[in-house]
Structure formats: C-alpha cells, structure tokens
Amino acid sequence: MSRFYFIDHPADIEVKSTGKTFEEALKFSIYGMVEIIADRKKIKKEVKKIVSIEREDYQEDVYKILSEILYIFETEYFLPKDVNVKSNKKYIIELVGQQITGEEEFLRTEIKAVTYHNLKAEKINSGWGIRVMFDL
Numbered sequence: 001m002s003r004f005y006f007i008d009h010p011a012d013i014e015v016k017s018t019g020k021t022f023e024e025a026l027k028f029s030i031y032g033m034v035e036i037i038a039d040r041k042k043i044k045k046e047v048k049k050i051v052s053i054e055r056e057d058y059q060e061d062v063y064k065i066l067s068e069i070l071y072i073f074e075t076e077y078f079l080p081k082d083v084n085v086k087s088n089k090k091y092i093i094e095l096v097g098q099q100i101t102g103e104e105e106f107l108r109t110e111i112k113a114v115t116y117h118n119l120k121a122e123k124i125n126s127g128w129g130i131r132v133m134f135d136l
Contacts, residue, residue, distance in 0.1 A: 003017055003018055003019065003024075003025075003028040003031075006032070006036075011135065011136060012115070012117070012133050012134060012135055012136060013036055013133070013134050013136060014118065014131065014132065014133045014134075015029055015032035015033065015036075015130075015131075015132055015133075015134070016129065016130070016131050017029040017031075017032055017129070017130045018124065018126065018127060018128065018129050018130075019127055019128050020126070020127040020128070021127060021128060022058060022087075022121065022128045022130075023085040023086065023087055023091075024085075024127070024128070025121070025127065025128040025129060025130045026061075026062060026065065026085050026091075026130060027083045027084070027085050028130075029062060029066065029130045029132055030065070030066065030069060030080065030083045030085075030093075031083065033066055033069065033070070033111065033114075033132075033134065034079060034080060034081075035108075036108065036109055036111055036134060036136075037073065037079065037107065037108060037109060037110070037111060038079055038100075038104070038106050038107050038108055039106040039108065040079075040081055042104075042106035043079050043080070043081040043097050043098045043106070044081070044097070044098040045081055045082060045096050045097065045098070046097070046098050046099070047078060047096070047097060047098060047099055048094065048095070048096050049072065049076075049078060049080075049094075049095045049097075050092060050093070050094055050095070051065065051068050051069065051072070051091075051092075051093040051095065052090055052091065052092055052093075053065050053068060053090060053091045053093070054089075054090050054091075055087065055089060055090055055091060058121035058122075059119050059120065059121045061091065061121070062119065062121050062130055062132055063114055063116060063119060063132075065091060065093060066114045066132060067113075067114045069093075069095070070111055070113070070114060072095075076099070077099055077100050077101070077102065078095070078097060078098070078099055078100070079097045079098055079100055080095035080096060080097035081096060081097045081098065082095075082096040082097070083095055083096075109136055110136070111134045111135070111136060112134075112135040112136060113134070113135040114132060114133075114134055114135075115132075115133045115134065115135050117133045118131055118132075118133050119131065119132055119133070
C-alpha cells in the first residue's frame, strides 16, 4: 500500500503523503517526487549521497529539501531509490540510488520546480501529513 498519492492538476501534479512522524511523511513525499520523474522500482542502488538542511519550519523544510533533491537530479543526474531521513538541529537525508544518463527507459516526466502553492505540513490524527505541488 502506498503512503503517497497523486492529484492531477492542469500543469502541475500534487503529492500528498502521510507518516507516523514528520520525517516518515517527508520520506514518502520524496518517493512521490521521484515517482513523477521515473519508475522508482527500476532505479538501482549504486550510489549514496547525503543532503544536510538546517531546520526552520515544517513547510519551509519540505520545500527546501525537495528543491535540493530536485537540484541534485538536474545537476548531478542522480535519482534516489531509498531514502532515510534523520533530524535533530538539522535534517540529514541519506539518498541511495543511481546516476542516470537521461536515456533510461524508466524516466517519465520532468519536474520544473517544487512550488509553495497549497504546500502544507501538518499534524493529523494518525501522525503527519504533507501536501506539495510540483510544476511540470
């Protein structure tokens, strides 16, 4: 069972994710973003990267982390398959995935940007919920 789902929009796509903790919901938001770009099941576990982001507020943290991972994809041609999120005074996100060439058949859609439109990160009954929209 997926812990994220998509909501179509004319030029955008929205991902809603949930988790027992904020970090778990964030991990599923990252998985949702990767699924927009590629078939995550087909990404190989070959390379490990670490992303470190200072904590601010939850919504800003979601925006900054997803934007940084999208930037890594665009500049280093790296897609994560597995994600581990830890936080204390800052977020440490461990990404395990694959360098790509752009020719892979499992690539789907280009994301232009993470947006602030409808961005939410909030406590819900069962833990945390995150809602984020991507410009395609």
